[in-house]
Amino acid sequence: INQVPEPADLKEVVSMLIKHPNIASKRWVYEQYDSMVGTTNMATNFPSAAGVVNLKGTNKALVLTVDCNGRYVKADPVVGTMIAVAEASRNIVCTGGKPMAITNCLNFGNPYKPEIYWQFVNAIKGMGKACEKFGTPVTGGNVSFYNQSTIGGKDEAVFPTPTIGMLGMLENKNHHTTLAFKEKGHMIYLIGRSHNDIASSEYLVSYHGVKKSPAPYFNLDEEYKTQQTLLELIGKSLIQSANDVSDGGLFISLLEGAMPRNLGFDITTDAEIRPDAFLFGEAQGRIVVTVSQSKETHFIDHMIESGIPFTALGHVTKSEIRVDDVSYGFIADMKREFDNALGELIVGK
Numbered sequence: 001i002n003q004v005p006e007p008a009d010l011k012e013v014v015s016m017l018i019k020h021p022n023i024a025s026k027r028w029v030y031e032q033y034d035s036m037v038g039t040t041n042m043a044t045n046f047p048s049a050a051g052v053v054n055l056k057g058t059n060k061a062l063v064l065t066v067d068c069n070g071r072y073v074k075a076d077p078v079v080g081t082m083i084a085v086a087e088a089s090r091n092i093v094c095t096g097g098k099p100m101a102i103t104n105c106l107n108f109g110n111p112y113k114p115e116i117y118w119q120f121v122n123a124i125k126g127m128g129k130a131c132e133k134f135g136t137p138v139t140g141g142n143v144s145f146y147n148q149s150t151i152g153g154k155d156e157a158v159f160p161t162p163t164i165g166m167l168g169m170l171e172n173k174n175h176h177t178t179l180a181f182k183e184k185g186h187m188i189y190l191i192g193r194s195h196n197d198i199a200s201s202e203y204l205v206s207y208h209g210v211k212k213s214p215a216p217y218f219n220l221d222e223e224y225k226t227q228q229t230l231l232e233l234i235g236k237s238l239i240q241s242a243n244d245v246s247d248g249g250l251f252i253s254l255l256e257g258a259m260p261r262n263l264g265f266d267i268t269t270d271a272e273i274r275p276d277a278f279l280f281g282e283a284q285g286r287i288v289v290t291v292s293q294s295k296e297t298h299f300i301d302h303m304i305e306s307g308i309p310f311t312a313l314g315h316v317t318k319s320e321i322r323v324d325d326v327s328y329g330f331i332a333d334m335k336r337e338f339d340n341a342l343g344e345l346i347v348g349k
Contacts (some may be wrong), residue, residue: 001198004208006276011328013207013280014251018334019341022202023248028343046178046260049094049243052170061176063097063168069247070159075200076215077119081126081162083215083284086223087246088166089134093227094242094287096175096234097168099134104141104164109148109157119160127162133224136166175234179243180260181290186240186316188265189299190250192226192286193309196273202248203280217283226285229306238299239289249280251323253288254313258321259335266322267314279323290316 007013017023042052042061050065067088073080089099106123109116131138148157170176181188198204199213233239245253254265269278291299303310314322321328328334 018338024341025339046180048178049091061170063092063095065091066165068163070161072215073160077122078126079215081123082130084164085130088164090244092168096177097170099136099168101139102136102166106143107161123162177242181257181263181316182240184318186290188313190311195283196277197283198281201282223285229308238295241290243288245286251279264317264320264331
């Protein structure tokens with residue numbers, strides 16, 4: 001990270017990220033068809049970290065997600081694929097569900113090329129190790145090889161992309177947790193440890209143009225313990241919302257929580273970590289939660305007892321977004337850019 005200059009204006013980074021096709025809303029795509037999918041979708045009005053399907057006539061619901069960041073797998077096939085499984089599990093847990101099983105779609109280049117075969121073998125090793133940790137058997141899947149194009153006379157393979165589809169069970173629909181901030185004044189906490197790490201982040205690749213770097217920070221044991229602690233918090237109704245930190249980093253996670261109800265946030269970064277790494281780094285194992293004032297003491301007591309690192313970031317605001325006492329604008333403007341960027345890129349303004 002010391003080899004990468006720190007931007008003079010972090011607001012410029014925010015503007016780039018929220019309009020980037022890898023980060024911006026995919027609304028233009030999913031609104032091309034019936035995104036409601038009948039009357040069983042429980043995450044239509046207030047989105048969750050994973051999809052929720054109502055099981056009518058019961059108090060249960062299915063929780064579903066699909067995850068993979070090919071850039072992480074390219075950097076380190078074992079770690080990158082463990083992250084894919086861990087993020088899928090994290091999304092299930094952030095919704096209040098318990099991970100149950102996975103399927104997969106393993107997309108790679110030509111397996112007769114040694115480096116591609118090496119990627120494939122190590123991705124499977126990473127998937128197996130993570131699935132054992134989270135107790136999620138692989139129920140099936142498929143393998144797709146020879147995903148490559150000839151560019152300038154040279155075969156260029158796609159990023160190794162072991163896509164993970166995970167199924168979870170929400171045992172009690174009353175524990176369905178969304179990512180949406182609920183009201184002004186609620187406290188915002190970060191569960192999990194932040195790191196001075198921007199490796200393989202969208203920020204590093206797209207803003208600084210650094211295409212090759214290690215996989216982001218990841219610790220499988222820490223990840224599992226953090227997720228179990230979150231399930232306990234949800235079971236005790238101690239949090240109002242939960243959203244994991246993934247693509248785009250902490251700022252994007254906060255923005256996703258703020259947009260559904262057009263709320264804002266006022267946070268303070270960690271003085272021991274570079275602000276760009278704190279806001280845009282993609283170190284794994286972190287979850288943003290909001291807590292009402294009436295539950296805050298119980299939340300803090302539970303977190304101290306768990307031994308999982310946590311940080312008070314700030315609070316939910318009416319609409320303004322502030323970081324370290326600097327205004328980044330208002331949620332309505334950011335939401336407009338976030339929602340429309342992909343459609344404008346595809347069909348024009």
